[in-house]
Amino acid sequence: xxxxxxxxxxxxxxxxxxxxxxxxxxxxxxxxxxxxxxxxxxxxxxxxxxxxxxxxxxxxxxxxxxxxxxxxxxxxxxxxxxxxxxxxxxxxxxxxxxxxxxxxxxxxxxxxxxxxxxxxxxxxxxxxxxxxxxxxxxxxxxxxxxxxxxxxxxxxxxxxxxxxxxxxxxxxxxxxxxxxxxxxxxxxxxxxxxxxxxxxxxxxxxxxxxxxxxxxxxxxxxxxxxxxxxxxxxxxxxxxxxxxxxxxxxxxxxxxxxxxxxxxxxxxxxxxxxxxxxxxxxxxxxxxxxxxxxxxxxxxxxxxxxxxxxxxxxxxxxxxxxxxxxxxxxxxxxxxxxxxxxxxxxxxxxxxxxxxxxxxxxxxxxxxxxxxxxxxxxxxxxxxxxxxxxxxxxxxxxxxxxxxxxxxxxxxxxxxxxxxxxxxxxxxxxxxxxxxxxxxxxxxxxxxxxxxxxxxxxxxx
Amino acid sequence: xxxxxxxxxxxxxxxxxxxxxxxxxxxxxxxxxxxxxxxxxxxxxxxxxxxxxxxxxxxxxxxxxxxxxxxxxxxxxxxxxxxxxxxxxxxxxxxxxxxxxxxxxxxxxxxxxxxxxxx
Amino acid sequence: xxxxxxxxxxxxxxxxxxxxxxxxxxxxxxxxxxxxxxxxxxxxxxxxxxxxxxxxxxxxxxxxxxxxxxxxxxxxxxxxxxxxxxxxxxxxxxxxxxxxxxxxxxxxxxxxxxxxxxxxxxxxxxxxxxxxxxxxxxxxxx
Amino acid sequence: xxxxxxxxxxxxxxxxxxxxxxxxxxxxxxxxxxxxxxxxxxxxxxxxxxxxxxxxxxxxxxxxxxxxxxxxxxxxxxxxxxxxxxxxxxxxxxxxxxxxxxxxxxxxxxxxxxxxxxxxxxxxxxxxxxxxxxxxxxxxxxxxxxxxxxxxxxxxxxxxxxxxxxxxxxxxxx
Numbered sequence: 001x002x003x004x005x006x007x008x009x010x011x012x013x014x015x016x017x018x019x020x021x022x023x024x025x026x027x028x029x030x031x032x033x034x035x036x037x038x039x040x041x042x043x044x045x046x047x048x049x050x051x052x053x054x055x056x057x058x059x060x061x062x063x064x065x066x067x068x069x070x071x072x073x074x075x076x077x078x079x080x081x082x083x084x085x086x087x088x089x090x091x092x093x094x095x096x097x098x099x100x101x102x103x104x105x106x107x108x109x110x111x112x113x114x115x116x117x118x119x120x121x122x123x124x125x126x127x128x129x130x131x132x133x134x135x136x137x138x139x140x141x142x143x144x145x146x147x148x149x150x151x152x153x154x155x156x157x158x159x160x161x162x163x164x165x166x167x168x169x170x171x172x173x174x175x176x177x178x179x180x181x182x183x184x185x186x187x188x189x190x191x192x193x194x195x196x197x198x199x200x201x202x203x204x205x206x207x208x209x210x211x212x213x214x215x216x217x218x219x220x221x222x223x224x225x226x227x228x229x230x231x232x233x234x235x236x237x238x239x240x241x242x243x244x245x246x247x248x249x250x251x252x253x254x255x256x257x258x259x260x261x262x263x264x265x266x267x268x269x270x271x272x273x274x275x276x277x278x279x280x281x282x283x284x285x286x287x288x289x290x291x292x293x294x295x296x297x298x299x300x301x302x303x304x305x306x307x308x309x310x311x312x313x314x315x316x317x318x319x320x321x322x323x324x325x326x327x328x329x330x331x332x333x334x335x336x337x338x339x340x341x342x343x344x345x346x347x348x349x350x351x352x353x354x355x356x357x358x359x360x361x362x363x364x365x366x367x368x369x370x371x372x373x374x375x376x377x378x379x380x381x382x383x384x385x386x387x388x389x390x391x392x393x394x395x396x397x398x399x400x401x402x403x404x405x406x407x408x409x410x411x412x413x414x415x416x417x418x419x420x421x422x423x424x425x426x427x428x429x430x431x432x433x434x435x436x437x438x439x440x441x442x443x444x445x446x447x448x449x450x451x452x453x454x455x456x457x458x459x460x461x
Numbered sequence: 462x463x464x465x466x467x468x469x470x471x472x473x474x475x476x477x478x479x480x481x482x483x484x485x486x487x488x489x490x491x492x493x494x495x496x497x498x499x500x501x502x503x504x505x506x507x508x509x510x511x512x513x514x515x516x517x518x519x520x521x522x523x524x525x526x527x528x529x530x531x532x533x534x535x536x537x538x539x540x541x542x543x544x545x546x547x548x549x550x551x552x553x554x555x556x557x558x559x560x561x562x563x564x565x566x567x568x569x570x571x572x573x574x575x576x577x578x579x580x
Numbered sequence: 581x582x583x584x585x586x587x588x589x590x591x592x593x594x595x596x597x598x599x600x601x602x603x604x605x606x607x608x609x610x611x612x613x614x615x616x617x618x619x620x621x622x623x624x625x626x627x628x629x630x631x632x633x634x635x636x637x638x639x640x641x642x643x644x645x646x647x648x649x650x651x652x653x654x655x656x657x658x659x660x661x662x663x664x665x666x667x668x669x670x671x672x673x674x675x676x677x678x679x680x681x682x683x684x685x686x687x688x689x690x691x692x693x694x695x696x697x698x699x700x701x702x703x704x705x706x707x708x709x710x711x712x713x714x715x716x717x718x719x720x721x722x
Numbered sequence: 723x724x725x726x727x728x729x730x731x732x733x734x735x736x737x738x739x740x741x742x743x744x745x746x747x748x749x750x751x752x753x754x755x756x757x758x759x760x761x762x763x764x765x766x767x768x769x770x771x772x773x774x775x776x777x778x779x780x781x782x783x784x785x786x787x788x789x790x791x792x793x794x795x796x797x798x799x800x801x802x803x804x805x806x807x808x809x810x811x812x813x814x815x816x817x818x819x820x821x822x823x824x825x826x827x828x829x830x831x832x833x834x835x836x837x838x839x840x841x842x843x844x845x846x847x848x849x850x851x852x853x854x855x856x857x858x859x860x861x862x863x864x865x866x867x868x869x870x871x872x873x874x875x876x877x878x879x880x881x882x883x884x885x886x887x888x889x890x891x892x893x894x895x896x
Contacts (some may be wrong), residue, residue: 040858081876088869095862103539107862110546111869114553118873121557126564130573133490133557140497140550141481147504147543148809154536155511176811183808478806485801491780495742498773502749505761513756532757534847538856540761541848542863545619545704548768549870552711555780556877559718562784607763617760617849619863623767630775651875658868661861693853696860703864707871708772714878715779 013056041161043100047234047303047452050445051097051227054307058219058314058431059090065427066212068420069321073210074122082122086216089115093224102150102235103160105228106143109192112224113139116217123208131204138201142191149185152177166235178236185232186247193225195254195288199262199281206277211321214273218280219314219431223306226287230303230456233291238457242294251292256386259285263393272330272401273320276313279356279397282390283309289387290371293378299453300446301370307445308355308363308435315352315431319345322420322428332404339406341417344425346405348432353398355435358391362439366446476503490558490568494551501547505540512536586635593635600628608701618697622704629709638716641709650710657703664695736781743774760848 044052063086074082092112096105117139121132154160156177157168169178187198194202202222206214233247242248259282266278287309290302320330322345327334339346355362368387375383419425438445480503483496512533562568565576608621633641746769753762852860 040856078876081872084872085869085876088865088872091865101859103542103856104859104862107542107546107859107866110550110866111862114549114866114869114873117553117557118869118876121560121877126561129557129561129564133554133561136550136554136557137493137497141500144501144504148507151504151508151511151536154508160535160539180808180811474806474809477809478802481805482799482802491777491784492738495738495777498742498769499745502746502765502769505765506749506752509753509756509758509761512758531847534851537758537761537848538852538859540758541617541619541764541852542859544761544764544768545863546866548773549866551773552776553870553873553877555776556711556714556874559715559780559783560877568784617846617852620760620763620767623764623772627767627771630772634775654868654871658864661864665857665861689850689854693850696853696857697849700860700864703871704867707867710871711874712772712775712779714874715776715783718783718878 040099040101040104042098043163044098045452045455046448047230047455048097048227050303050307050448050452051224052094054223054310055090055093055097055220057434058310059216061314061427061430062212062216062219062318064430065215065318065321065424068424069211069325072325073124073212078122082119085115085119086212088112089119089216089221093220096224097227100162101160102153102162102165106147106150109143109146109228112221113143113192116213116221119213120205120209120217122210122213124210125208127204128208131201131208135201135205138191138198142188142198144188145184145191146188149181149183149188152181152184156181162231162235166237169236182232182236186229189225189229189232193222193229194281194284195258199258199284202281203265203274203277206280206317207271207274211273211317211324214277215314215317215321218276218317219310222280222284223310226284226291226302226306230291230299234456234458238294248292248294251288252380252383255285255289255292256383258282259289259386259390260393263390263397266397267393267400269397270332272323272332272335273317275332275397275401276316276320279394280309280313282394283313283356285390286368286371286387289383290367290374293371293374293380293383294457295374295377296450296453296457297370297377298374299456300450301367301374303449303452304370304442304445305364305367307449308367308438311431311435311438312352312355312362312364315428315435316349316356318424318428318431319349319352322424325424326417326420332400335401335404336408337405338417342419345420345428348425348428349405350402351432351436353402355439357394357398360439361436363435363437363442363445365439366442370446474503476506490561490570491555494554494558497554498547498551501543505543508536508540508543589635593631597628597632600624600631604628604705608697618700619704621697622701623708625701625705626708626712629705630712633712633716638713641713645709645713647710650706650713653702653706654710657699657701657706660699660702661696664692664699668692736778739774739777739781742777743770746770746773760846 066083066086070079070082089112092108092110092115095108096112099105099108113136117132117136120135121129123131150160153165153169156175157165159165159168191198206218209217262278262281262285266275266282269275269278283305287302287305290298290300290305293299293302322342323335323338324330326342327338351362355364358364358368368391372384372387375381375387420428477500480496480498480500483492483499512535558568561573565573567573567576604621604625604627607624608618629641629645632644746765749769750762750766753759753765
């Protein structure tokens with residue numbers, strides 16, 4: 001209960017912060033009263049203000065949902081610890097997004113990671129343990145790469161504060177160390193963000209984690225990692241990242257391949273949660289694609305897609321959580337006929353699923369449209385084809401679930417299944433509804449995203 | 462001369478390679494964790510060596526009147542934090558390993574994969 | 581219990597443990613002038629308990645450090661750190677700005693650092709003890 | 723380094739743990755040489771102490787011999803060498819070891835050394851930076867430890883309420 005209040009409060013605060021930032025420009029807060037670069041500061045601008053809102057919104061919905069689901073999936077004696085862990089995870093994510101100090105990012109990254117390793121391992125299936133271990137090893141390697149990157153930067157600039165670093169880095173752009181630092185930071189972050197081909201840990205982790213954790217991680221954790229990528233592009237300067245380095249091209253190619261492979265693998269999955277996990281990898285591909293395009297529309301689309309995907313993926317994972325609560329599995333064959341007995345859950349799932357496909361009038365369409373336009377602007381036609389192809393693939397994999405839910409005869413025992421409790425439905429519809437609403441009227445997130453994109457690309461020639 | 466001047470980085474890189482190699486290659490989960498520790502320690506070594514100043518001394522201010530050169534304290538602070546993080550990670554990883562051993566009966570990666578395919 | 585027969589081990593351990601604890605305290609409170617501080621002290625402090633658990637078994641250690649005490653201490657350390665930081669908020673300063681905790685800026689800093697290090701020490705040692713005991717008790721229950 | 727290579731080759735896990743503990747001690751010695759006494763202290767206490775104990779107690783709970791045959795994995799070797807190659811490329815532009823004029827020494831650090839004692843009254847600069855200037859990092863670090871503690875409790879204890887009942891039964895039986 002307390003956890004719920006805290007997350008809602010944090011969500012409210014993050015909204016207030018975002019509006020304040022939009023009106024008054026960046027907010028800075030110095031810890032211990034020491035001015036940076038000697039002390040640590042919090043620095044909020046349109047970009048991370050937006051990320052904070054994403055985390056806040058998803059977590060508020062998930063915590064509203066959590067009660068019955070956690071009650072079923074987590075042992076009684078562990079529940080208080082479980083909630084403590086969720087809170088720590090959120091603290092880590094908020095911290096990563098809000099801080100203005102490179103090393104502080106590492107510390108919060110580790111808080112969030114340790115919490116998520118433990119949370120994933122709480123899954124009922126024993127494969128959750130190995131999935132968590134795999135994530136732990138890769139995550140730690142990623143974090144250590146990140147640390148190497150920070151170390152190299154520190155050796156070159158003598159500072160850890162992001163703003164200060166960005167200023168001092170300009171004089172030494174040609175340096176090989178800076179190039180290497182950028183490479184290590186990118187690889188480290190990419191491991192955390194599950195950017196293809198470093199997505200190896202993600203499907204297992206999402207599929208076997210408790211439902212609440214899947215929804216939370218899918219909606220927030222990778223988004224924050226992508227934000228870090230953007231932030232470091234800012235520190236190095238967009239002109240450096242895109243013009244001096246083949247970052248844009250590399251990211252785009254990887255993203256395009258990743259989208260196709262992940263979408264095709266999603267079709268082959270038999271477990272709905274695992275299917276959705278692969279779809280997450282594909283959608284991260286879209287976000288990265290938008291960023292990789294490196295023009296204003298593309299980055300706006302990428303940032304916007306972070307928001308939209310967080311809403312939609314959060315909603316579908318919550319729907320799966322409701323299914324898990326009522327029938328104890330998310331295997332596609334067992335979902336048959338649930339559309340009749342759990343109409344509200346499945347309607348929510350469908351709305352969010354349409355947004356994942358990118359059907360017009362849903363949020364997913366808007367951000368995909370931005371990205372496609374950006375690709376056309378750059379004249380990169382193959383990418384447009386990739387986007388279209390993967391949307392068709394998405395139709396297939398979402399359809400597999402919808403087909404089972406609505407157009408198959410109910411399996412044995414389906415008559416006894418009841419609709420999910422009210423609070424869970426409310427949470428689910430909060431996310432699904434938002435994802436439809438922002439599809440019809442996308443002016444608010446789109447304007448914030450384009451402001452954020454402008455910050456990222458500020459130094460573009 | 463250049464190679465001699467940066468030998469600390471060479472040691473760091475070699476250690477890092479060994480650690481990373483253990484992490485990737487060894488199928489035993491405990492060994493993976495030990496490899497991870499070596500990998501992380503090598504990065505610590507790198508940070509600390511960045512902070513070293515020739516003829517410097519530990520950054521504890523002395524009051525014997527003499528002008529001492531102190532090594533850079535900032536990397537020390539960072540690495541203290543990182544060591545704590547590393548030990549926390551290891552502890553969590555080890556408890557995961559114990560749980561994996563309980564439910565699979567082995568801590569060899571390939572045997573676990575076989576067991577996962579079977580059920 | 582296996583350790584019952586090892587008389588020498590038990591006597592030596594009994595002699596060593598107070599020394600280790602004392603050394604832990606020394607490191608904790610002397611971190612300002614020499615090397616050391618809350619983290620190192622916490623680990624040393626925990627080492628004493630772990631030695632005790634190794635020699636006398638986890639059951640006996642639980643009598644000294646019952647589960648509720650350890651988990652409470654874990655949280656208390658973090659809270660101590662947090663409230664030290666938050667206390668400076670009350671003086672309309674920023675989070676963790678210790679200078680305002682006392683009339684004199686430097687004295688306030690000293691006080692703040694002392695409290696914060698104490699918080700670190702408490703949490704680190706209790707977490708380490710908790711982790712070790714969790715492992716050790718797993719052996720007992722098999 | 724020799725120790726680290728031995729770790730790869732060694733198959734008995736207990737021997738590996740001992741070697742890694744030795745590795746930590748050597749590391750701590752190196753840190754002292756590099757003037758990082760606080761870090762050395764922590765590394766010795768953690769690497770040679772806590773981690774070893776934890777590794778050993780984990781080994782008691784699992785098996786202590788590695789059964790897999792030793793083989794060389796070329797893909798991994800290529801990957802590590804590639805990473806190292808990038809790093810070699812990267813460090814070639816770094817200032818030489820021990821250079822007092824390096825940017826890391828010139829920008830932020832001098833202020834700590836000059837002002838820390840005046841501003842905090844504490845001679846150990848590492849302590850004052852740790853707890854005051856970068857106090858928020860340390861707060862985060864403490865949270866990491868706390869997280870790990872809760873994580874291990876979540877994973878390793880069978881739940882508070884359930885544990886008490888079987889224990890009582892045990893006592894009754896004996």
